[in-house]
Amino acid sequence: MSEPADAADRRAIPPVICYPNETLPKVPMDLYAQALGGAVITDTVIADPREACSFHVPAGHFFRIVSVDGPQVGDLNLWNANDLSERFYSGKTRALHGTHVTTGDRLWSCFPHLRPMATVVHDSLNWYGIDAFGGSVHDVIGTRCDPYTGHLLQGGHYHHCCHSNLTRALADARGLSLHEAEPHIHDVLNVFMCTGFTRDTGQYFMKASPVRPGDAITFFAEIDVLGALSACPGGDCSSEHSSDTAACYPLMVEVLKPAEGALGDWQSPTPNGYDRTHGR
């Protein structure tokens, strides 16, 4: 197809940000930082390599995902601990904050709730920025490695993809069968994963994560949260996933409780205020 005469003019139109986010509720980062400073660890769980763990975080507590032993990527699912139908919405989080999240960004829940579930209060990798390939850390563009896509592309049945790991973790956490748990698994926050889109073909790429043992990302739980974290079979995601080839390491999750009164008059956010009449 030949280009129209005004092709260059059309391409030269500057982009407009879809969702200017200056009107989002202001994040009380100073309050969170102060509360985190006096918080104590109340629970520690480990996601073993190629496995997932689950954890409960009461509203107003923190949770921290820590790299231990070696570079490792984690796939995170979050639910309202009191209602599994309210879960993390990676697509809207991406629309509001961009392809990757860091300090000050929030993880939003699905419709009709659309409220912050968690806020990133500290990220030891926020120095990374966006590299020359367009890559950055902690993406909300990937979905999760899963046995269905693996079967589609390569055949076979690999059971330790993040999708299956998260399914087993949720089933164990809530006493569900695997088939009951699976529909609750959703697109993830790719913790510590370094990803982007190639500039020439627009394809999703990954590269070795810059994470090193001791690195951590810390969240404030805005509502009661049930979390599940999979230590991806891709390890640092430098070469391949959905197999036992990559070197894999555990990930640690700590739950932290702030000191009594540290949050002042902070209140857990209510569900979205749209009246849901949809024009009828």
Ligand SMILES: [Zn+2]
């Ligand atoms: Zn994975």
